[in-house]
Each structure stands twice: as structure tokens, then as C-alpha cells.
Amino acid sequence: MKQFSDISAAIEKRKNDQLLRSRVQLHSAQGIRVVIDGQPMLSFCSNDYLGLANHPLVCEAMIASIKKVGVGAGASHLIDGHHREHEQLEQELAAFMVRERALLFSTGYMANLGVIAALMTRHDTIIQDKLNHASLIDGGILSQARSLRYRHNDLEHLEQCLASATSKKLVVTDGVFSMDGDCAPLTDIAQLCSQYGAWLMVDDAHGLGTLGDNGAGLVSQLGLDSKAVPLVIGTLGKAFGTSGAFVAGDATTIEYILQYSRPYTYTTASPPSVAAATRESLKLVINGQDRRAQLNQNIAYFRAKISSLGFELMSSSTAIQPVLVGANERALQLSKQLKEQGILVSAIRPPTVPKGTARLRFTLSADHTQADIDELYDALRLVV
Numbered sequence: 001m002k003q004f005s006d007i008s009a010a011i012e013k014r015k016n017d018q019l020l021r022s023r024v025q026l027h028s029a030q031g032i033r034v035v036i037d038g039q040p041m042l043s044f045c046s047n048d049y050l051g052l053a054n055h056p057l058v059c060e061a062m063i064a065s066i067k068k069v070g071v072g073a074g075a076s077h078l079i080d081g082h083h084r085e086h087e088q089l090e091q092e093l094a095a096f097m098v099r100e101r102a103l104l105f106s107t108g109y110m111a112n113l114g115v116i117a118a119l120m121t122r123h124d125t126i127i128q129d130k131l132n133h134a135s136l137i138d139g140g141i142l143s144q145a146r147s148l149r150y151r152h153n154d155l156e157h158l159e160q161c162l163a164s165a166t167s168k169k170l171v172v173t174d175g176v177f178s179m180d181g182d183c184a185p186l187t188d189i190a191q192l193c194s195q196y197g198a199w200l201m202v203d204d205a206h207g208l209g210t211l212g213d214n215g216a217g218l219v220s221q222l223g224l225d226s227k228a229v230p231l232v233i234g235t236l237g238k239a240f241g242t243s244g245a246f247v248a249g250d251a252t253t254i255e256y257i258l259q260y261s262r263p264y265t266y267t268t269a270s271p272p273s274v275a276a277a278t279r280e281s282l283k284l285v286i287n288g289q290d291r292r293a294q295l296n297q298n299i300a301y302f303r304a305k306i307s308s309l310g311f312e313l314m315s316s317s318t319a320i321q322p323v324l325v326g327a328n329e330r331a332l333q334l335s336k337q338l339k340e341q342g343i344l345v346s347a348i349r350p351p352t353v354p355k356g357t358a359r360l361r362f363t364l365s366a367d368h369t370q371a372d373i374d375e376l377y378d379a380l381r382l383v384v
């Protein structure tokens with residue numbers, strides 16, 4: 001019984017700290033105009049940055065595939081769930097990322113667990129940015145390696161960590177940071193890694209599709225090859241608008257992960273139709289220059305409009321545009337007041353972000369128009 005009183009006390013505490021989470025129900029397709037709990041809303045909170053989650057060509061590709069091969073993969077990749085669609089997608093992703101090989105996972109969370117836990121052991125050291133995504137931290141825990149964390153984007157602190165580790169070293173960082181929207185200084189990080197003989201793994205979940213000339217992400221935008229960044233993680237549930245993730249790297253490392261990663265081995269392959277849909281969205285991403293240009297225009301317009309209201313924007317040039325609020329209650333209140341005016345944005349609170357830095361996390365999409373951002377501006381003006 002003790003356990004049970006502990007867990008209700010923990011929920012009570014979250015309530016009192018204004019930290020209780022609750023879910024809304026999406027009644028429509030994902031997009032910028034959604035129906036939430038029966039109410040039409042203008043949304044600024046999905047990661048569907050290019051508007052592909054409900055794109056007709058992507059939907060058709062999935063339906064056509066289901067008609068041919070059904071729904072469930074029925075087995076793991078290493079038994080007989082590895083469908084031809086998965087294989088072709090992996091080859092196309094490897095070419096897209098300019099890496100020798102890519103390996104699919106069912107989610108980004110699993111890719112990060114699977115890659116880190118396969119490559120690192122308790123004799124090794126993992127060095128991570130303080131603001132890395134939870135899945136990277138959890139991958140480190142699963143691997144049992146020694147963990148060092150450096151201050152966010154602080155190259156001097158990273159160098160101290162690199163100098164202090166004598167064992168095999170892996171440096172891990174988000175490309176675009178998911179709650180702040182800023183980018184890691186990857187060129188300098190890669191340089192330090194090569195100087196100290198460390199591997200580098202970049203999780204480019206939010207850069208993929210939105211950055212780089214053909215959407216291959218931050219690593220590609222900075223011109224970093226597989227020598228500079230041996231391991232790149234991309235997720236497919238964000239700008240790609242589908243589901244899943246991949247790791248791209250040299251053939252030997254990818255083969256090793258395939259052989260030794262438990263989160264890769266002991267799970268059912270994702271439906272082949274998801275791979276078929278993703279192959280279609282990959283084409284749209286590669287040819288998505290207009291979408292990326294529109295997204296960038298929206299980002300610039302958003303920043304100009306919202307800062308004119310006196311809100312504190314963070315130093316982000318990406319589709320993730322957080323407005324720093326500070327107190328949990330204030331963030332919740334603003335999000336609620338916007339919701340009453342038909343605008344959906346999430347209040348992000350600890351433990352997702354550090355204490356005292358609660359924020360409204362706006363995300364922009366290529367599908368937003370200036371009129372949409374004007375509508376947000378008018379709503380915000382009423383609540384400042």
C-alpha cells in the first residue's frame with residue numbers, strides 16, 4: 001500500500017506545482033488547422049514543419065502499399081519483417097544523407113537507445129550537451145557508460161570533458177535543440193572530436209527536412225562529411241510527416257548496430273506502408289525548396305511581429321520559436337487564454353526544460369500564411 005500512497009502523492013505534487021500534464025484529443029488530420037476536443041483551432045505546436053503529415057501523395061502511397069502488402073510487418077527485421085520497402089527506403093536515405101548505409105528504427109526514441117547502447121559499454125564515456133533530448137540521455141543510461149554533461153553549446157566545457165576521459169569517447173548532441181530551437185556549433189564540435197579521438201553522433205530530428213539545400217539537415221548544411229560526423233540520427237515523424245527514424249553512417253558501424261543493438265533486434269518492424277509513405281515524402285523533402293523558403297519567410301515574420309509585442313524570443317532561427325515566460329503558472333495561463341481564442345500552442349514546463357524557464361513553444365510550418373501569424377499576433381495582443 002505504501003507504493004500506492006507514494007504515487008498519488010507524486011501526482012498531487014505535480015498538480016500543486018502547476019506541472020500536471022494532460023492530453024487534448026485531436027479529431028482531425030494533423031496540420032495548421034486542426035480540430036481539438038471538437039473545437040477548430042489554428043495550431044502552432046506540431047512538428048509537421050513542411051505540411052507533409054496529411055499530404056495527398058504521401059497518403060496515397062501509404063494506401064496503395066496497404067492494398068498490396070497489408071498492414072502489420074508481422075515480425076522483427078531480423079526474422080522476416082524486413083520488407084523490400086524498408087530496404088529501398090534505407091538505400092534512398094543513405095544516398096540522401098551521403099553516407100554508406102542507413103538503418104531504420106520504429107521511432108527516434110528507439111534509434112537513440114539502440115545506437116548508443118550498441119556502441120558504448122560500461123568501460124566507455126559518453127559526453128552530452130546538457131540540453132540533449134531525453135532519448136539520448138536514456139540511451140546513455142541503457143549503455144551503462146560513464147556519463148559527462150557539458151553546459152549547453154559550451155565548447156570550452158566540452159573540451160574539458162574530452163580531456164578528462166581516457167576511455168573510448170562518444171560525443172552526442174542534438175543538431176537543432178528541440179525546446180530552444182538553436183543549433184549546435186557542429187563544425188567546432190567535430191573539430192574537437194577529431195582532436196581528442198572521440199566519435200560524434202548528431203541527432204538531427206528537427207534539422208532534417210527543414211535545413212540544407214535539399215533538406216538533408218544541419219549536418220549537410222554545414223558540409224560535414226562522415227569523417228567529421230560519423231553518426232547521424234534522423235527522425236521521420238517531424239518534417240517528413242510519417243513515422244520512424246534512422247541512423248546513417250559507414251557500412252561497418254551500421255552492420256555492427258544491426259548485429260548488436262537490442263532495441264533494434266527485439267521489436268517488430270514498423271508497417272511496410274509507413275516506409276512506402278516515407279519514400280514519397282523523401283521525394284517531397286528533396287524537392288521542397290519552395291516549402292523551406294516559405295517556412296523561413298514565416299519564421300522571419302513571426303519573430304518581427306511577436307518581438308514587437310515585447311515578448312522575449314530565444315535566439316533561434318529555426319521553425320522552433322520559444323517565447324520565454326519563466327513561471328509555470330504564467331505559461332499555462334497564456335496557453336489557456338490563447339486556446340480560448342482558438343490558438344493552440346503548448347506550455348513547456350520542467351522537467352522538460354530547466355526550472356524557471358517555462359515557455360510557450362511555437363512551431364511554424366510551411367503551411368502557415370502571414371494571415372495566420374497576424375491572427376496569432378492579434379490574439380497575443382489581448383493577453384500581454
Ligand SMILES: *Cc1c(COP(=O)(O)O)cnc(C)c1O
Pocket residue numbers: 106107108109110112133135174178203205206235236237244245
Ligand atoms: C522527437 C525527437 C526524438 C524522438 O523521435 P520520435 O520518432 O518521436 O521517437 C529524438 N530526438 C529528438 C531531438 C527529438 O526532437
